[in-house]
Amino acid sequence: FLITVFSISLLSACTNENQSAKADYSIIPLPQQVVLQSDKEPFILDKSTKILYLENDNESYQLATFLAAYVKECVGIELQLTTKDEGENIIKFQIDDAIDKNPDYYNLSITNNHIIIQATSGAGIFYGIQTLRKSLPVENINNVSFPAVVIKDYPKFSxxxxxxxxxxxxxxxxxxxxxxxxxxxxxxxxxxxxxxxxxxxxxxxxxxxxxxxxxxxxxxxxxxxxxxxxxxxxxxxxxxxxxxxxxxxxxxxxxxxxxxxxxxxxxxxxxxxxxxxxxxxxxxxxxxxxxxxxxxxxxxxxxxxxxxxxxxxxxxxxxxxxxxxxxxxxxxxxxxxxxxxxxxxxxxxxxxxxxxxxxxxxxxxxxxxxxxxxxxxxxxxxxxxxxxxxxxxxxxxxxxxxxxxxxxxxxxxxxxxxxxxxxxxxxxxxxxxxxxxxxxxxxxxxxxxxxxxxxxxxxxxxxxxxxxxxxxxxxxxxxxxxxxxxxxxxxxxxxxxxxxxxxxxxxxxxxxxxxxxxxxxxxxxxxxxxxxxxxxxxxxxxx
Ligand code: TNX
The missing domain is CATH 3.20.20.80 (Glycosidases)
Incomplete structure (x- = not known):
């Protein structure tokens, strides 16, 4: 009996290894604008994906840490943080106060190479991160496929x-x-x-x-x-x-x-x-x-x-x-x-x-x-x-x-x-x-x-x-x-x-x-x- 249980769990561990699931942007609260780019390849998040943060920037490090923790929580994948942009398989944040007047605004763009969150302030980046987090499946898997998308989002009330x-x-x-x-x-x-x-x-x-x-x-x-x-x-x-x-x-x-x-x-x-x-x-x-x-x-x-x-x-x-x-x-x-x-x-x-x-x-x-x-x-x-x-x-x-x-x-x-x-x-x-x-x-x-x-x-x-x-x-x-x-x-x-x-x-x-x-x-x-x-x-x- 013990052997059977052991081999079943081994088997399921193996199947899990190969499991992949799709991110789903139908979250709460609903983003203002979600434009799927169905002609483009998805971004595949797996354990080799890195999160880029700015050196000597506490806020950026903190935000990257949050995202890594959320990903681990939802799908069990541990992402590394880095300060080097290798151009692909990367998640990065850009703060630019010219982007919008609303401090909570963010722009999330996902293509096969990268996930980029642009925002007016750290708050906007944080909300973009919450959107990624809520789009994740909740199961331990090997990789997540994020359909290519452009999301523009901001709150109506402060x-x-x-x-x-x-x-x-x-x-x-x-x-x-x-x-x-x-x-x-x-x-x-x-x-x-x-x-x-x-x-x-x-x-x-x-x-x-x-x-x-x-x-x-x-x-x-x-x-x-x-x-x-x-x-x-x-x-x-x-x-x-x-x-x-x-x-x-x-x-x-x-x-x-x-x-x-x-x-x-x-x-x-x-x-x-x-x-x-x-x-x-x-x-x-x-x-x-x-x-x-x-x-x-x-x-x-x-x-x-x-x-x-x-x-x-x-x-x-x-x-x-x-x-x-x-x-x-x-x-x-x-x-x-x-x-x-x-x-x-x-x-x-x-x-x-x-x-x-x-x-x-x-x-x-x-x-x-x-x-x-x-x-x-x-x-x-x-x-x-x-x-x-x-x-x-x-x-x-x-x-x-x-x-x-x-x-x-x-x-x-x-x-x-x-x-x-x-x-x-x-x-x-x-x-x-x-x-x-x-x-x-x-x-x-x-x-x-x-x-x-x-x-x-x-x-x-x-x-x-x-x-x-x-x-x-x-x-x-x-x-x-x-x-x-x-x-x-x-x-x-x-x-x-x-x-x-x-x-x-x-x-x-x-x-x-x-x-x-x-x-x-x-x-x-x-x-x-x-x-x-x-x-x-x-x-x-x-x-
Ligand atoms: C009214 S709302 C109160 C509270 C009570 C509540 C119970 C308000 C300003 N005062 O002290 O806990 O009702 O619903």
């Missing part, structure tokens, strides 16, 4: 975002890197890191150690018992500044910007538990132990709140080079402010009057956000806020994340503010993907299936042509109340993120969902190989 809430549940820095990897695979370029919320503060701030000592832990609660892995111990975790720097650098190498979110003035119970003097009542407070919205928020009448935030944002800005800092602004209840002598004093000194269109609480919220915006602008950055920051008067330079539908986004764009569309109706990935909820992991009750995500258009029909330029792009949001493990996170993300990636990158004028699903099935083979959970039922494959 903000292609994905968020992750790490407050409701905490995931390791290693998992955050794995998350970033799959964003890169689908050409997403913004990782919005929701680092703070009522249920946990997750970023080390040296000046305020209690934020992580107290604010990153919560005691036993009903919510943790949603996790099968729940062990009855206090729940918590945070990222050290060193880990954050590593993640930011890891993302940068993959042309992904990390935008941190420090959510204020609501969703701040973890701050109040750490520094009770920053609340209206003085506490005592406990880190959130239930989902939902809490009445206790940062006091808008207390100047030490703004000193605290200024200090926190000083450290945040030092860690994250992104142009934007997300300051939250969502779901801030006003009850405490209305009953707080300091807030009342503030309302009086600002001369805030009861207005029908803008209640006093909203005007005070607007004051709060303006003040935070000013503080962040002084540090050389711009703010993004959830659409509630439109209430009571919009901060002058703010970019709006429109989540309660697209109306807030339309309103902001019409007032010349930039907008990122993230409507809950289509882009909230914490909702079910399949109506067969009994066979899905427990989550919020709504249904946002793959087809619905794919149908989303970031440019609302009602928006005047002139104002459309303010729509920077879109984003899927991954809220984590019911995602106790990183496996749950992957499952909710995939394949739905891929659907948005195509909308934001290719922006197909006529979407063919069935065609998308067929391509998604092919790409899922790579997701499986890379060890990502993904909801196969979402595209009609039985688990």
């Amino acid at each position: 903000h292609r975002g994905v968020s992750l809430d790490v407050s409701r549940h905490f995931y390791s820095a290693d998992f955050i890197k794995k998350y970033i990897d799959v964003l890169a695979l689908f050409n997403m370029n913004v990782f919005h890191w929701h680092l703070t919320d009522d249920q946990g503060w997750r970023i080390e701030i040296k000046k305020y150690p209690n934020l992580t000592k107290i604010g990153s832990q919560r005691s036993e609660t009903a919510i943790d018992r949603h996790s099968e892995e729940y062990d009855g111990k206090p729940y918590g975790g945070f990222y050290t500044q060193e880990e954050i720097k590593e993640v930011v650098e890891y993302a940068r190498q993959r042309f992904i910007t990390v935008i941190p979110e420090i959510d204020v003035p609501g969703h701040t119970l973890a701050v109040l538990a750490s520094y009770p003097e920053l609340g209206c009542t003085g506490g005592p407070y406990q880190v959130g132990r239930d989902w939902g919205i809490y009445e206790d928020v940062l006091c808008a009448g207390n100047d030490s709140v703004f000193t605290f935030l200024d200090d926190v944002f000083t450290e945040v800005v030092a860690l994250f080079p992104a142009k934007y800092i997300h300051i939250g602004g969502d779901e801030c209840l006003k009850n405490r402010w209305m009953a707080c002598p300091k807030c009342q004093e503030r309302i009086k000194s600002l001369g805030i009057k009861v207005k029908k269109a803008a209640p006093v609480g909203e005007q005070l919220q607007s004051y709060f956000i303006h003040r935070v915006e000013e503080m962040i602008n002084k540090k050389g950055r711009s703010i993004i806020g959830w659409d509630e920051i439109l209430e009571g008067g919009i901060a002058p330079n703010a970019t709006i994340m429109s989540w309660r539908g697209t109306d807030g986004g339309i309103y902001a764009a019409n007032r010349d503010h930039d907008v990122i569309m993230t409507p809950e109706s289509h882009l909230y990935l914490d909702y079910y993907q399949s109506p067969d909820v009994d066979n899905e992991p427990y989550t919020f009750g709504w249904l946002t299936d793959l087809e619905k995500v794919y149908s989303f258009d970031p440019i609302p029909a009602e928006l005047e042509k002139d104002q459309q330029k303010h729509i920077l792009g879109g984003q899927v949001n991954v809220w984590a109340e019911y995602l106790p493990t990183s496996k749950n996170v992957e499952y909710m993300l995939l394949p739905r993120m891929a659907a948005l990636s195509e909308t934001l990158w290719s922006y197909p004028q006529e979407k063919d969902y069935n065609n998308f699903v067929a391509r998604m099935y092919r790409q899922s083979l790579l997701l499986d190989k890379l060890g990502y959970e993904n909801c196969k039922q979402a595209y009609g494959v039985q688990a």
Whole structure:
């Protein structure tokens, strides 16, 4: 018996030796233009193919290394890197900023002698590499035949975002890197890191150690018992500044910007538990132990709140080079402010009057956000806020994340503010993907299936042509109340993120969902190989 097994495996090893397969350019997101050169010979990639990089150029070396790793991952062929162009059997990159205005543009040309990626910047080369990678078969083989082709490709939107809430549940820095990897695979370029919320503060701030000592832990609660892995111990975790720097650098190498979110003035119970003097009542407070919205928020009448935030944002800005800092602004209840002598004093000194269109609480919220915006602008950055920051008067330079539908986004764009569309109706990935909820992991009750995500258009029909330029792009949001493990996170993300990636990158004028699903099935083979959970039922494959 042993001998039989041995000889069968020998036999299959031998057949594998001779195996070859064809690359397939029907990938996600679909490139803008693919022109097959059927009269020309294909490029044959095998172990003698080399990747050319520029001597003493770190970026070029890094890009070549990525490509070699991807090829090995998909087909098991190990490619050598070289600095000598031997003219044939070579893959090379050319950066020339005269090629296109779009920094993400690339041109991929494949003939029997070479594969050349030309781009305006390293980002474009990276996307060209992702295209090669996604065109590969996923099986161990001896050589791959790339049909001769010219691909011209660029994204339609500059903000292609994905968020992750790490407050409701905490995931390791290693998992955050794995998350970033799959964003890169689908050409997403913004990782919005929701680092703070009522249920946990997750970023080390040296000046305020209690934020992580107290604010990153919560005691036993009903919510943790949603996790099968729940062990009855206090729940918590945070990222050290060193880990954050590593993640930011890891993302940068993959042309992904990390935008941190420090959510204020609501969703701040973890701050109040750490520094009770920053609340209206003085506490005592406990880190959130239930989902939902809490009445206790940062006091808008207390100047030490703004000193605290200024200090926190000083450290945040030092860690994250992104142009934007997300300051939250969502779901801030006003009850405490209305009953707080300091807030009342503030309302009086600002001369805030009861207005029908803008209640006093909203005007005070607007004051709060303006003040935070000013503080962040002084540090050389711009703010993004959830659409509630439109209430009571919009901060002058703010970019709006429109989540309660697209109306807030339309309103902001019409007032010349930039907008990122993230409507809950289509882009909230914490909702079910399949109506067969009994066979899905427990989550919020709504249904946002793959087809619905794919149908989303970031440019609302009602928006005047002139104002459309303010729509920077879109984003899927991954809220984590019911995602106790990183496996749950992957499952909710995939394949739905891929659907948005195509909308934001290719922006197909006529979407063919069935065609998308067929391509998604092919790409899922790579997701499986890379060890990502993904909801196969979402595209009609039985688990
Ligand atoms: C609303 S979206 C929230 C989050 C929740 C989410 C659940 C937004 C700005 N706030 O705090 O996690 O709903 O879907």
